[in-house]
Amino acid sequence: MLRYLLRRLAAFVPVALGVATLTFALIHLVPGDPAVAMLGDVAGPADIVNLRHDLGLDRPIAEQYASFLWDLAHGDLGQSISMRTPVARLIAERFPATLELTAAGLLVAIAIAFPLGLVAGARPGGAADLSAMTFAILGISVPHLCLGPLLMIVFSLELGWLPLTGRGGLAHLALPAITLGTGLAAILARMMRQSLIAVRSADYIRTARAKGLSAFAALIRHGLRNALTPVITLLGLEAGALLTGAIVTEMIFSWPGMGRLMIGAINARDYPLVEGCVLTFALAYVAANMLTDLAYGMADPRIRLTRNRGRGE
Amino acid sequence: MRSSGAGNPSLIAGGVVVAILAAAAAVGPLWIQADPLATDLTRVLAAPGPGHWLGCDALGRDLLARALWGARLSLTVSTTVVLLSLMAGGLIGASAALAGGRVDSIVMRAVDMVLAFPGFLLALALAAILGPGIFDLVVALTAMGWTGYARLVRGEVLTLREREFVAAARALGAPPLRLLLRHMVPALAGPVAVQATFGIGGIIVAESALSFLGVGARPPTPSWGNMLDSARALLLVAPHLAIVPGAAIGVSVLGFNLLGDGLAQAMGRDQ
Numbered sequence: 001m002l003r004y005l006l007r008r009l010a011a012f013v014p015v016a017l018g019v020a021t022l023t024f025a026l027i028h029l030v031p032g033d034p035a036v037a038m039l040g041d042v043a044g045p046a047d048i049v050n051l052r053h054d055l056g057l058d059r060p061i062a063e064q065y066a067s068f069l070w071d072l073a074h075g076d077l078g079q080s081i082s083m084r085t086p087v088a089r090l091i092a093e094r095f096p097a098t099l100e101l102t103a104a105g106l107l108v109a110i111a112i113a114f115p116l117g118l119v120a121g122a123r124p125g126g127a128a129d130l131s132a133m134t135f136a137i138l139g140i141s142v143p144h145l146c147l148g149p150l151l152m153i154v155f156s157l158e159l160g161w162l163p164l165t166g167r168g169g170l171a172h173l174a175l176p177a178i179t180l181g182t183g184l185a186a187i188l189a190r191m192m193r194q195s196l197i198a199v200r201s202a203d204y205i206r207t208a209r210a211k212g213l214s215a216f217a218a219l220i221r222h223g224l225r226n227a228l229t230p231v232i233t234l235l236g237l238e239a240g241a242l243l244t245g246a247i248v249t250e251m252i253f254s255w256p257g258m259g260r261l262m263i264g265a266i267n268a269r270d271y272p273l274v275e276g277c278v279l280t281f282a283l284a285y286v287a288a289n290m291l292t293d294l295a296y297g298m299a300d301p302r303i304r305l306t307r308n309r310g311r312g313e
Numbered sequence: 314m315r316s317s318g319a320g321n322p323s324l325i326a327g328g329v330v331v332a333i334l335a336a337a338a339a340v341g342p343l344w345i346q347a348d349p350l351a352t353d354l355t356r357v358l359a360a361p362g363p364g365h366w367l368g369c370d371a372l373g374r375d376l377l378a379r380a381l382w383g384a385r386l387s388l389t390v391s392t393t394v395v396l397l398s399l400m401a402g403g404l405i406g407a408s409a410a411l412a413g414g415r416v417d418s419i420v421m422r423a424v425d426m427v428l429a430f431p432g433f434l435l436a437l438a439l440a441a442i443l444g445p446g447i448f449d450l451v452v453a454l455t456a457m458g459w460t461g462y463a464r465l466v467r468g469e470v471l472t473l474r475e476r477e478f479v480a481a482a483r484a485l486g487a488p489p490l491r492l493l494l495r496h497m498v499p500a501l502a503g504p505v506a507v508q509a510t511f512g513i514g515g516i517i518v519a520e521s522a523l524s525f526l527g528v529g530a531r532p533p534t535p536s537w538g539n540m541l542d543s544a545r546a547l548l549l550v551a552p553h554l555a556i557v558p559g560a561a562i563g564v565s566v567l568g569f570n571l572l573g574d575g576l577a578q579a580m581g582r583d584q
Contacts (some may be wrong), residue, residue: 011336015426019430022427022435023430023438026442031443035443141567142563142567143543143562144517144522145525146541146559146562149544149556150555150559153555157549244433248522248525266526267527278438285430285431
């Protein structure tokens, strides 16, 4: 078990390095001079040269890359141009809000998907199944972008039940969390239904029925546990995506998280802050996937005991 | 028996929605004759009614015209991106699978590395850095999408490589490119078409999101995403500004998802 843990953690380092390198490449190797973009059209040549020097952009690219990695290892993400504050501090201030939103979205997704998938999979073809799967296709198709304003119009403006924007107590969290979690709920519900249907025809279910259990009881008592495995896998795979989904949700609801920080930085052409935010999101995404891997390996012994875990196909 | 018609409601429903959308995008802007960029300050925030069937926005611009031009933008961008992603990703995946061994391993490691980076974030960062312009938007979105096709095509080609008809063609001396294009592409067409259909829906969402965040299509160019962004501040007084683009995005994605589902079902039954 320990060996498996260490192996998976060791695999984190090259992936994190790759992601950091890709972020660096995005900012520094994509055509266009960041200094020119930051200063705008009115900047004179002297201003551009000075800014490039201040940001270290006039050094050889290899030196910039080495310096970038060195600083990163020490938790130094540079200085925000627009806010004149260390980037790391700004991110540390905003990241908890994004985490709160993402965690709430995850909980909403599970709370909706579990009963829905169960009801659909236990009696496929029935009325409940049809309604559940209609919800699922709608949930998958309606993006956060559309659902957010719709929920705002209905629950905040028309009914006045919930606040419109901002962060505060549970009431403020409700609409953003539902917006973020519904898409995932729909995907999970569908997977759960499929999984339950597949499990229904298993031998052990037939044995349980032969022993006198009703179809429903046999499914719930014996089949559910196995049916949950692919659902949990999918949950782990998609949970990371919730993080980036939070960016749009934060903008819709003016939620003071890292997503809003990043969009503000983009508008202000604050390259160091943009780089810091992109890097943090990307590393958090990798960490989430890594945690899923670890949890899955610990739950299912077959995974960690298999020598060659296939990469790709 | 291929399942189309009454046995496959998703295919029909999806097909109808996509057909209407395509027709609206192609013909709508020509037929409507209203200029999506023409401002009319006497009609600011006008509610839906005769003359302006979906109302007007904060600058008095006709919402129906803007929605139709937005449809044209979304469909053009998404189909272009999916085609480019498909070609680039498909070629890379197929080459890796046919080459096999070390090359395959290296290429797929590279794909995995890109996949480790969240796709939408990559598109967002690229779009922000590359700047405004539809071409840059297409590049940013293609960077997000190609890896999925690389993996899909590689997987399919690996399977097909072992089939008798491919072995026969190889025995007859067919070079790898002919092997791929003449013999494998017809077999690949099915799964790729399904993924591409879902892909178009996904790119419509991504493009709308990027435009909403201010890094995609910029105003005054009408895009469903930036229409939603402008509508945000006016939700209290003019909710129709948000409902029109929101409904457009939702219905489009629903249509493509249903169509993809239907195609998958049709092909599944076929096997």
